[in-house]
Amino acid sequence: MKIAILPGDGIGPEITAQAVKVLDALGEKFETETADVGGAGYAAHGHPLPAHTLALAKEADAVLFGAVGDFKYDNLERALRPEQAILGLRKELGLFANLRPAILYPELAGASTLKPEVVSGLDILIVRELTGDIYFGKPRGVRECPDGPFKGQREGFDTMRYAEGEIRRIAHVAFQAARKRGKRVTSVDKANVLETFQFWRDVMIDVHKEYPDIELDHMYVDNAAMQLVRAPKKFDVVVTGNMFGDILSDAAAMLTGSIGMLPSASLDANNKGLYEPSHGSAPDIAGQGVANPLATILSAAMMLRFSLDRAEQADRIENAVKSVLAQGLRTPDIYEQGTTRVGTSQMGDAVVRALA
Amino acid sequence: MKIAILPGDGIGPEITAQAVKVLDALGEKFETETADVGGAGYAAHGHPLPAHTLALAKEADAVLFGAVGDFKYDNLERALRPEQAILGLRKELGLFANLRPAILYPELAGASTLKPEVVSGLDILIVRELTGDIYFGKPRGVRECPDGPFKGQREGFDTMRYAEGEIRRIAHVAFQAARKRGKRVTSVDKANVLETFQFWRDVMIDVHKEYPDIELDHMYVDNAAMQLVRAPKKFDVVVTGNMFGDILSDAAAMLTGSIGMLPSASLDANNKGLYEPSHGSAPDIAGQGVANPLATILSAAMMLRFSLDRAEQADRIENAVKSVLAQGLRTPDIYEQGTTRVGTSQMGDAVVRALA
Numbered sequence A, B: 001m002k003i004a005i006l007p008g009d010g011i012g013p014e015i016t017a018q019a020v021k022v023l024d025a026l027g028e029k030f031e032t033e034t035a036d037v038g039g040a041g042y043a044a045h046g047h048p049l050p051a052h053t054l055a056l057a058k059e060a061d062a063v064l065f066g067a068v069g070d071f072k073y074d075n076l077e078r079a080l081r082p083e084q085a086i087l088g089l090r091k092e093l094g095l096f097a098n099l100r101p102a103i104l105y106p107e108l109a110g111a112s113t114l115k116p117e118v119v120s121g122l123d124i125l126i127v128r129e130l131t132g133d134i135y136f137g138k139p140r141g142v143r144e145c146p147d148g149p150f151k152g153q154r155e156g157f158d159t160m161r162y163a164e165g166e167i168r169r170i171a172h173v174a175f176q177a178a179r180k181r182g183k184r185v186t187s188v189d190k191a192n193v194l195e196t197f198q199f200w201r202d203v204m205i206d207v208h209k210e211y212p213d214i215e216l217d218h219m220y221v222d223n224a225a226m227q228l229v230r231a232p233k234k235f236d237v238v239v240t241g242n243m244f245g246d247i248l249s250d251a252a253a254m255l256t257g258s259i260g261m262l263p264s265a266s267l268d269a270n271n272k273g274l275y276e277p278s279h280g281s282a283p284d285i286a287g288q289g290v291a292n293p294l295a296t297i298l299s300a301a302m303m304l305r306f307s308l309d310r311a312e313q314a315d316r317i318e319n320a321v322k323s324v325l326a327q328g329l330r331t332p333d334i335y336e337q338g339t340t341r342v343g344t345s346q347m348g349d350a351v352v353r354a355l356a
């Protein structure tokens, strides 16, 4: 089993190091290889996704990814900016299924900006399609406006699109995930306006016939954004397209107030995957040893479960994380009075101790 | 001055009646004419936007709109469904600028699902472009997938597009609105992924040169969804496209917990406009006399201010609404212990009394 480690930028290297430390402590030898990605890839090799990094990611059984992006790369042309690495990896590796749990740990209920009764015990799973939609659809660009009142002016344009097979496979991922949870799927679309999402809804209804044990409902994306604020605990599994999923999964994560705790998995058709924390590279606190490594450690647990067929090891890590929270250890982002403030590497060490 | 009254479906007729009552009490005679729209338009004339309704809306100086939609029309083909009326009116009347304030009245702070310190005093304005973007872009439809791994399958597709002039005019609306408020504009885009919104950002920056007194910043839509949950009071004016605006304006409205209080205006290039509550037609409570009419009454105030050049009358209505809240009158949607529960028409009467 070979794991590609892509630490990236900002706090990426610090938090990835803690996850590697935890993997090493499991008592099993994983082969790992590290490569530059994002701004670090550009700085060292002139491209955010250098060829050998992509080759390593393809060859490995799983990818553990830190985070990319830093102020210093903000003025590069778009094709060279750090986030192109993540888009490139998704597309090249066929990582079409993004699983983003939004879980509020009972000890951290106070961190949310929402009232405790609205969010305590929150446990929802956002299933975001990750390689289709307006992210990759063509044609796109800036052209002369071909018609209408603005004819002849410049216009920016993009193409939203979903093929039937793309919708089917993400639907299966959502229904199967729901089977292991609350058995309810909410498909979020904009069928009242978009052809793409009327089609999405039709296909969802069709695939649902194979899952009579799962309840399916449909919600417009604007309403979903409202219901996430109003009564988030009513959701179980939410499945949606790439663009809506980008927005809703971040909103759902922020409901918990502790985005430093939330892992994510991006899977291909064979359960190979890329695992990364839901938060970003936080260049403002990079190198200070204060970043929360738990989202990355929990991403490593997802990796063990989904790509490396080691569910027990995943459970061990998840229980160890619960235990350090119960011990009252907190990085600054989740610190509250009465708890013990620790740094990035102390937190990693505590998880390692709790594994024992 | 002629006002078209389009009550629509569900609670639409009840709440619109209260707004008309308040307008009548201002001591000035407005010419009004009422017509069917939405499901009511379909039921009476076979189309959600009957020709004479559209003609009336075009001819009037302003349109006061209730709400559309009802379960009984859910299975109609899309072109005949109630919400097509609102899309048709926006497009036919050129109502490109949607102004949606999200204001949390101090008396109603408890209604929010967010902690009081996060939302009390909230006062943000979402400026949503309303006639462009993926809502109306062509081509769109369901076709045979022309290329890629799903070639030959059916696919749904839509076109996102913004011409320079469309972005310019909504930018001016946002900057001018900011001038009367906190002098800050946040432009929400997805410039890191979409050509349309890289172009949007470029044009925003260009128009901003004419407004050196206004601060402009740019935020990705996923981050904006997070910041609305994390620290909504940091925003002043938010300007964005039609699709992102649909999602973010509903999320922002729900932050207040009292969407029954929030008006909206949709304006053309000459400040002619359509005014409607931000909430929907709530068919489940229609006809019971319990709907909150304040959003519609406040929409009438916006109409007086923006389209009918009667800012003082608008102030009078807004103050009257504040006064009924201070008196402790509440419809069921905003009722809390210790306040006085009233129905739709009692609430309208109370506003009329408070005008005096």
Ligand SMILES: CC(C)[C@H](C(=O)O)[C@@H](O)C(=O)O
Pocket: A083, A086, A087, A246, B192, B193, B222
């Ligand atoms: C960095 C960006 C391209 C990316 C996206 O939009 O998918 C990010 O927001 C995410 O959600 O992983």
Ligand SMILES: CC(C)[C@H](C(=O)O)[C@@H](O)C(=O)O
Pocket: A192, A193, A222, B083, B086, B087, B246
């Ligand atoms: C009914 C629907 C077409 C409409 C929209 O998407 O614009 C609604 O959600 C709104 O925001 O007014």
